[in-house]
Structures are given as C-alpha cells and as structure tokens.
Amino acid sequence: ETGVTQSPTHLIKTRGQQVTLRCSSQSGHNTVSWYQQALGQGPQFIFQYYREEENGRGNFPPRFSGLQFPNYSSELNVNALELDDSALYLCASSLDGYSGNTIYFGEGSWLTVV
Amino acid sequence: KNEVEQSPQNLTAQEGEFITINCSYSVGISALHWLQQHPGGGIVSLFMLSSGKKKHGRLIATINIQEKHSSLHITASHPRDSAVYICAVPRLGGGADGLTFGKGTHLIIQP
Numbered sequence: 001e002t003g004v005t006q007s008p009t010h011l012i013k014t015r016g017q018q019v020t021l022r023c024s025s026q027s028g029h030n031t032v033s034w035y036q037q038a039l040g041q042g043p044q045f046i047f048q049y050y051r052e053e054e055n056g057r058g059n060f061p062p063r064f065s066g067l068q069f070p071n072y073s074s075e076l077n078v079n080a081l082e083l084d085d086s087a088l089y090l091c092a093s094s095l096d097g098y099s100g101n102t103i104y105f106g107e108g109s110w111l112t113v114v
Numbered sequence: 115k116n117e118v119e120q121s122p123q124n125l126t127a128q129e130g131e132f133i134t135i136n137c138s139y140s141v142g143i144s145a146l147h148w149l150q151q152h153p154g155g156g157i158v159s160l161f162m163l164s165s166g167k168k169k170h171g172r173l174i175a176t177i178n179i180q181e182k183h184s185s186l187h188i189t190a191s192h193p194r195d196s197a198v199y200i201c202a203v204p205r206l207g208g209g210a211d212g213l214t215f216g217k218g219t220h221l222i223i224q225p
Contacts (some may be wrong), residue, residue: 002156033213035212035213037155041217042118042200042217043200043213045213046213056212058205058212072171091154100164103202104157107156107213108156108157110155
C-alpha cells in the first residue's frame with residue numbers, strides 16, 4: 001500500500017478522443033510526476049508538478065497536459081489520442097522532489113486506444 | 115540528461131541462488147532508486163541510495179558514486195522475488211525534474 005491511488009485502472013478509447021487520468025497522492029506530497037510505460041519498456045517521463053506548477057517536462061507533445069490541485073490530487077489529460085498512446089500511465093509522488101526522498105507510485109492506468 | 119543502462123535484461127535462476135543486477139548512469143546524481151514492478155503494473159520503491167550500502171531483508175543495494183554504478187543483490191532468492199527490477203535516477207542529476215528509468219531486469223526464480 002503506497003497511499004497513491006489512480007483511476008481508472010483500465011480504459012479503452014477511440015483514436016481522436018480525449019482522456020483524463022487521475023491520481024491521488026499521499027497527504028503532504030507536493031511533488032507528483034507522470035510517466036508513460038509502453039509494453040516491455042521502462043517508464044518515460046511526461047511531466048512533473050511541484051506545488052501546483054509544472055516544473056519539468058519530458059519529450060511529449062503539448063496534447064499531453066496536466067494539473068495538480070491543492071488537495072494533492074492531480075490529473076493527466078491527453079487530447080487527440082493516437083494508437084501509440086496505448087500504454088500504462090503511472091503517477092509517482094514524493095515530498096520535495098526525488099533527489100533524496102522515497103517515491104510512491106500508483107498502480108497505474110492501462111489505456112488502450114483503438 | 116542522464117542515461118541509464120541495466121544488466122542483465124533477463125535473468126532466470128534457481129531458488130536459493132544469489133542474484134546481482136547492475137545499473138550504470140551517465141550524469142552525477144544526488145540519489146538512485148531501485149524499484150520493483152510486478153506483472154500487474156504497480157511499482158514499489160525498494161531503496162533510495164545516495165552513498166554506500168543499504169540492506170532490507172534479503173535485498174542489498176550498493177552504489178559507487180565515483181564510478182556511477184549501483185548493484186542490487188538478492189540473497190537466498192525465492193520464486194516470490196520474480197518481478198521486473200528497475201533502477202531510476204534524476205533526469206538531470208538532481209533537482210526536481212522527474213526520473214530516468216532503466217529498461218528493467220526481468221527476473222524469474224524457478225522453484
């Protein structure tokens with residue numbers, strides 16, 4: 001039990017649609033980041049939020065966007081879904097970044113785009 | 115930007131064997147994370163290391179900051195240790211900018 005919950009756990013969308021994935025972090029965790037993990041690959045960094053501001057972004061297009069809320073929840077939005085967006089989406093939270101603090105991951109949201 | 119290499123990519127061993135998984139990275143870091151991922155997808159943090167060695171049960175993690183190398187060892191391996199083990203480091207060495215992950219080591223322990 002990591003204290004980080006993600007929803008939904010599984011979903012199927014059609015190409016071109018939009019999706020919102022949600023993450024509820026542990027209370028007090030002001031850092032949350034989102035990762036995309038394709039089958040058989042390691043997770044890839046999408047972006048990170050610190051105290052409700054985006055403060056880091058990986059090599060993902062602008063149609064991937066997010067928000068972090070004062071109650072330590074966050075969301076990942078993906079517009080204009082493409083088939084290659086099919087993957088496991090993970091959120092991870094920590095207190096004040098990952099350079100010296102334990103990371104807590106959610107179970108992930110499996111997204112299939114058809 | 116940090117690059118992470120893990121080896122081996124796949125490892126099958128018999129129950130009771132001593133297991134070693136290696137991780138190398140390219141940019142100096144403030145901390146390295148060893149993670150465990152089971153087939154369902156969830157990731158659990160095993161260790162966070164900034165120097166030396168840490169031990170938790172049958173798991174031991176070491177790091178050599180000068181050589182930019184870390185190892186994860188499992189003593190007296192058991193089938194329940196079967197999982198994917200991933201090392202992760204800060205993308206830019208430190209600060210708040212997410213993590214870079216290795217591709218993972220898929221470990222199978224046979225009874």
